[in-house]
Amino acid sequence: MPQAPIGSKDTLGDIYYKTYTEEACGDTTHQPVWGLKQKDRFVEFGACRDWYLGSFPLGEFNRQRARTHEGLYRAYIIGEANTRAANHQIVREWRTMVRERADWEKYRERLLKQVQDFEQMKSAFAEDKAAFEAEKKSEEWGCEGLKNKLHAAEELLSNEHAEWKKVCEKDNQRMYVARSKITDLEAQIATLKGKVEKVEADKGR
Structure with a gap:
């Protein structure tokens, strides 16, 4: 499509769109030439018009410019109808979305x-x-302590029994020796008594 001639009253935005060629600038980033200021709001015609004029990339601008008047009219009717229908459905679903959002929260x-x-x-x-493990360990230690005490008592009893056995053996030996001595003494006494009785008998004759 041939480029439109640049007029003396064209703005920078007009020149930006009119000088575009896909071969030279097709891969260049779209940079709208806006006169919008950061304080502008879409309640003023000028700001809205400026935004509209610079919003669309140049390739789309040329595509729309290539349409016939009938094609543009049909595209407008179809697009506007779809936009209104979508807006209507959004309004209908808005409360549902809000309720779903509240339920989700x-x-x-x-x-x-x-x-x-x-x-x-x-x-x-x-x-x-942790408390159970500590109590369990305490019980295990207590049980182990009782086992150790029982083992010590059994060992002490065994040692005492061994000592008692040794004492008994010694006592038995002592009693045997004493009994032997007593028996010998009794024999000696009997012998001496017999001699005394014999002497007394001889004196009586």
Whole structure:
């Protein structure tokens, strides 16, 4: 499509669109030539018109410029009808989306509460488990202590029994020796008594 001639009253935006060629600038980033200021709002005709004039890339501008008046009219009717229909559906679904969002927020709060409760239960379980392990270890140590005491008592009893046996053996030996001595003394006494009786008998004659 031939380029439109540049007029004396053309703005920088007009020149930007009129001098575009796909061969020379097709891969260049679209940079709208706007007169918009940061304080502008879309309540003023000039700001809205300026935004519209510079919004679309040059390739799309040329595509639309190549349409016939009938083609542009049909595109406008179809586009406007679709835009209005989409807006209508958005309005109809807006409350549903808001309610779904509210329900999702409530679900999210419940989920966070469940996670918090789970973390608290997990922490309490860890504390109970640690206390149980400590108590179990204490019981094991107590049981081990009792076993050690029992073993020591059994060992002491065994040693005492061995000592008692040794004492008994020594006492038996002592009693045997004493009994032998007593028997010898009794024999000696009997002999001496017999001699005394014999002497007395001889004196009586």
